[in-house]
Amino acid sequence: MTDSRNLFNKVWDNHTVRELPSGQTQLFIGRHLIHEVTSPQAFEMLRERNLSVLHPELTFATVDHIVPTDNQLRPFADALAEQMMSQIEINCREFGVELFDLKGDRQGIVHVVGPELGLTQPGLTLVCGDSHTSTHGAFGSIALGIGTSQVAYVLSTQTLALQRPKVRQIKVTGELQPGVFAKDVALHIIRVLGVKGGIGYAYEYSGEVFDRMTMEERMTVCNMSIEGGARCGYVNPDETTIEYLRGRPYSPTGEEFDRAAEWWLSLASGPDAEFDDVVEIDGSQIEPTVTWGINPGQSVGVKEKLPTLDSFEAEERGGASEAFTFMDLHEGEPIQGTSIDVAFIGSCTNGRISDLREAAEVARGRHVAEGVRALVVPGSKKVLEQAKQEGLDQIFIEAGFDWRDAGCSMCLAMNPDKLVGREICASSSNRNFKGRQGSPTGRTLLMSPAMVAAAAVNGHVVDVRELLEPAAV
Amino acid sequence: MAKIEQVRGQGIPLLIDDIDTDRIIPARYLRCVTFDGLGEHAFKDDREQDKEHPFDHPHFQESTILISGRNFGCGSSREHAPQALMRWGVEAVIAESYAEIFFGNCTSLGIPAVCLERADLETLTSMVQQTPTLPITIDLVAKRVSCGDAEFPLTMAESARSALTSGEYDFLSQLLEGKAEIEKTAGQLPYLNHFQTA
Numbered sequence: 001m002t003d004s005r006n007l008f009n010k011v012w013d014n015h016t017v018r019e020l021p022s023g024q025t026q027l028f029i030g031r032h033l034i035h036e037v038t039s040p041q042a043f044e045m046l047r048e049r050n051l052s053v054l055h056p057e058l059t060f061a062t063v064d065h066i067v068p069t070d071n072q073l074r075p076f077a078d079a080l081a082e083q084m085m086s087q088i089e090i091n092c093r094e095f096g097v098e099l100f101d102l103k104g105d106r107q108g109i110v111h112v113v114g115p116e117l118g119l120t121q122p123g124l125t126l127v128c129g130d131s132h133t134s135t136h137g138a139f140g141s142i143a144l145g146i147g148t149s150q151v152a153y154v155l156s157t158q159t160l161a162l163q164r165p166k167v168r169q170i171k172v173t174g175e176l177q178p179g180v181f182a183k184d185v186a187l188h189i190i191r192v193l194g195v196k197g198g199i200g201y202a203y204e205y206s207g208e209v210f211d212r213m214t215m216e217e218r219m220t221v222c223n224m225s226i227e228g229g230a231r232c233g234y235v236n237p238d239e240t241t242i243e244y245l246r247g248r249p250y251s252p253t254g255e256e257f258d259r260a261a262e263w264w265l266s267l268a269s270g271p272d273a274e275f276d277d278v279v280e281i282d283g284s285q286i287e288p289t290v291t292w293g294i295n296p297g298q299s300v301g302v303k304e305k306l307p308t309l310d311s312f313e314a315e316e317r318g319g320a321s322e323a324f325t326f327m328d329l330h331e332g333e334p335i336q337g338t339s340i341d342v343a344f345i346g347s348c349t350n351g352r353i354s355d356l357r358e359a360a361e362v363a364r365g366r367h368v369a370e371g372v373r374a375l376v377v378p379g380s381k382k383v384l385e386q387a388k389q390e391g392l393d394q395i396f397i398e399a400g401f402d403w404r405d406a407g408c409s410m411c412l413a414m415n416p417d418k419l420v421g422r423e424i425c426a427s428s429s430n431r432n433f434k435g436r437q438g439s440p441t442g443r444t445l446l447m448s449p450a451m452v453a454a455a456a457v458n459g460h461v462v463d464v465r466e467l468l469e470p471a472a473v
Numbered sequence: 474m475a476k477i478e479q480v481r482g483q484g485i486p487l488l489i490d491d492i493d494t495d496r497i498i499p500a501r502y503l504r505c506v507t508f509d510g511l512g513e514h515a516f517k518d519d520r521e522q523d524k525e526h527p528f529d530h531p532h533f534q535e536s537t538i539l540i541s542g543r544n545f546g547c548g549s550s551r552e553h554a555p556q557a558l559m560r561w562g563v564e565a566v567i568a569e570s571y572a573e574i575f576f577g578n579c580t581s582l583g584i585p586a587v588c589l590e591r592a593d594l595e596t597l598t599s600m601v602q603q604t605p606t607l608p609i610t611i612d613l614v615a616k617r618v619s620c621g622d623a624e625f626p627l628t629m630a631e632s633a634r635s636a637l638t639s640g641e642y643d644f645l646s647q648l649l650e651g652k653a654e655i656e657k658t659a660g661q662l663p664y665l666n667h668f669q670t671a
């Protein structure tokens with residue numbers, strides 16, 4: 001008998017504890033990842049109600065948002081950051097949760113660490129008090145960002161009360177052009193469907209473009225599902241997924257791995273799977289993409305000009321006008337050539353080893369333009385070590401980039417890495433919101449890591465395709 | 474928990490689309506281990522750049538019902554955002570639509586986040602701008618917002634509406650009741666049982 005359920009609904013059904021009187025589902029959570037910013041108040045709620053952590057073996061903690069990337073010696077210079085760091089150490093010890101702290105070699109951004117340790121697996125429900133939890137959907141799991149009250153619910157009951165979303169299949173067909181990366185696919189999808197287009201939906205990413213992508217590339221696209229308003233995004237597990245998971249520290253081993261692989265593949269949406277909506281996008285038409293505005297949907301291909309105000313629907317015009325004013329960019333002008341002050345390569349979207357390799361390919365033998373401040377921040381200690389083994393750190397350092405320790409860094413600037421004043425930043429991160437990178441008036445242009453490196457060495461936005469040797473692409 | 478059937482108060486007009494949680498509470502104020510003290514930093518950067526911001530305007534200092542646009546609360550999942558609004562004094566939000574994590578966070582804090590049609594939001598906004606003291610009533614039972622002589626139909630996810638009106642929006646006690654079923658579900662999950670699926 002064929003199963004017409006898509007992966008999302010199979011995983012949801014497997015984890016359904018019961019239907020609640022409100023019509024919501026009480027859903028079992030298979031993995032819970034926590035970090036220092038959104039968990040302290042949750043542990044405090046447990047203490048207030050005299051509750052314990054029901055399944056501490058299913059929760060894993062790391063530190064990322066507030067971690068300094070230049071000097072990680074304790075105590076931190078920032079007393080508030082130091083207090084948060086101490087608090088997660090106390091909480092993990094008291095409640096029996098494993099913590100990947102700065103002393104070990106497993107620390108890093110929660111959405112980089114989970115996959116690289118093999119904690120993220122197909123068929124799981126996985127939650128974290130962070131919106132970019134959608135990243136983990138790359139493995140064919142239901143991966144949801146949650147608030148702090150919900151963190152407390154999961155700690156104490158290993159479940160959540162949730163409304164089942166609809167599922168939209170987004171098929172990206174064809175072949176990407178050389179110099180076009182997963183980040184461009186993510187930005188393009190959000191541009192087409194809008195920042196609120198995904199409200200009420202989980203996104204299934206399918207089609208040849210995703211079939212060919214590495215796990216790291218799939219993570220980049222799933223990571224930004226939330227920027228399109230979707231509750232989560234996922235890619236069906238396949239041989240690429242299985243090979244990625246083989247030999248990871250928390251992956252099953254031996255015969256158990258074979259049984260796991262069989263089960264994982266059985267969860268994938270089959271040819272008869274049903275969806276609430278299907279959208280098809282021609283991947284060969286996607287260009288290196290750059291945001292110009294104050295939300296991730298406001299973007300253009302690098303060769304395009306910025307839109308004119310009258311090209312927007314009446315209801316969108318106010319937002320576009322606000323974006324032009326804040327960014328000090330002008331309708332109808334090309335995005336290419338826009339000067340930058342800062343370049344940031346890192347974050348849970350693009351702080352993985354493949355991202356650093358792509359950026360290093362551009363930086364190799366070139367030098368950061370005068371007046372540009374450029375940072376490379378690996379997403380985890382493992383990424384940092386791998387990059388060193390491959391000599392990527394030296395390529396960046398010789399090119400004039402600042403090579404840092406692992407953390408979230410200037411993506412949301414909760415640590416000392418920040419934009420100053422009206423600085424404009426070419427960033428491989430995920431959000432160009434006003435004030436996002438630490439200065440209330442700072443400006444962000446989102447793009448792929450290779451495009452950030454290209455902007456860094458030129459001092460302005462350029463088309464990375466012109467810098468890539470034919471042999472390299 | 475107390476049932477939340479109606480919220481009454483004056484409105485704060487902020488009819489802008491896609492207001493993200495970084496704007497509601499900038500990330501640098503997340504360096505804290507409690508939610509206390511977040512209220513004064515609500516919309517901090519926006520307020521510094523706009524001296525006429527409604528959160529600073531003398532007319533709206535007694536107001537408790539925030540009126541906004543589409544996709545309110547998008548971006549980060551930080552519960553610090555609704556916590557900051559609540560601690561500033563916001564008791565309910567009226568907008569065209571919400572980002573889902575923000576909406577869920579509001580509900581679990583007992584802050585009704587209801588939706589109105591765009592045209593009704595515009596009418597409501599101009600009424601409040603003209604007469605800031607106009608009382609607004611959000612009636613979750615009758616599913617309407619009233620302001621002066623005007624009435625607008627509101628929409629809200631039924632699960633959230635019933636949770637608020639029945640006083641069961643603190644989901645923790647409900648979830649705790651399912652203990653036996655929680656372990657039963659865990660027992661059937663292959664990845665918690667060495668992948669013995671057969």
